[in-house]
Amino acid sequence: MQKRTIVTLSVIAGALLLGGAAAVAGPIVYRDLIVGEQEAAPTVTVAPSAPSDAAGSIDPSDLSGEWAATDGSFAGYRVDEVLNNTDVTVVGRTEEVTGAFTVDGLTLTAAEITVDVASIETDSTSRDAYFRDMALRTSEHPTATFVLTGPVTTSSAPALGEVQTITATGDLTIAGVTRQMTVELEAVLNDGSGQVAGSIPITFADFGVEAPNLGFVSVEPDGFVEFSLVIAPA
Numbered sequence: 001m002q003k004r005t006i007v008t009l010s011v012i013a014g015a016l017l018l019g020g021a022a023a024v025a026g027p028i029v030y031r032d033l034i035v036g037e038q039e040a041a042p043t044v045t046v047a048p049s050a051p052s053d054a055a056g057s058i059d060p061s062d063l064s065g066e067w068a069a070t071d072g073s074f075a076g077y078r079v080d081e082v083l084n085n086t087d088v089t090v091v092g093r094t095e096e097v098t099g100a101f102t103v104d105g106l107t108l109t110a111a112e113i114t115v116d117v118a119s120i121e122t123d124s125t126s127r128d129a130y131f132r133d134m135a136l137r138t139s140e141h142p143t144a145t146f147v148l149t150g151p152v153t154t155s156s157a158p159a160l161g162e163v164q165t166i167t168a169t170g171d172l173t174i175a176g177v178t179r180q181m182t183v184e185l186e187a188v189l190n191d192g193s194g195q196v197a198g199s200i201p202i203t204f205a206d207f208g209v210e211a212p213n214l215g216f217v218s219v220e221p222d223g224f225v226e227f228s229l230v231i232a233p234a
Contacts, residue, residue, distance in 0.1 A: 058158055064105055065103060067234055068101070071230065076094055081218070092120040094117075097229070110148060113146045144175075175209065195228065201222060
């Protein structure tokens with residue numbers, strides 16, 4: 001995922017509607033007290049413990065079949081604003097995300113992730129409204145998707161609690177525009193479930209959106225689509 005954000009566009013609202021208040025309060029106050037510390041980029045979480053008799057590599061045949069995203073999954077975006085020369089990071093999140101995966105031994109043969117972009121929320125309802133209605137036109141394009149376009153094979157069988165890094169290529173669709181992206185993912189198998197997490201760098205212009213520049217506040221032209229999926233056999 002060598003380009004940038006899906007939901008990053010929502011920052012435009014913050015630029016328009018929060019920017020004036022931020023200019024009055026001061027950019028550093030806005031960053032530290034109004035926006036506050038944002039959530040870290042998603043990473044996988046290793047279960048606290050695994051059964052001792054489950055140590056060692058997993059039989060690849062046990063992984064074969066259909067998997068799906070479950071409770072605890074989320075997706076969203078991360079983007080930077082610049083307010084009077086002060087960097088402000090904005091993060092949006094939603095748990096309205098689905099994922100379907102087909103596994104054949106050590107190979108992921110198919111995957112599709114779908115995000116309800118209209119449900120993504122930041123710290124500002126005004127920013128979110130602009131994102132939905134103006135930037136991504138969610139009434140026309142209510143979802144964003146990532147669809148795997150080639151198989152992903154690991155070189156060795158995973159072990160419970162072992163974090164692996166894998167590279168996947170697929171089609172990312174945002175606001176009705178599709179671009180092929182390559183993304184580096186973290187994956188881990190815990191007892192009875194697994195987790196996949198990653199960030200996709202994107203550029204607004206690649207999806208037909210121009211980041212605004214209002215002088216005192218501007219939105220960076222690049223951002224990240226982020227996701228963390230808890231997966232289990234379907």
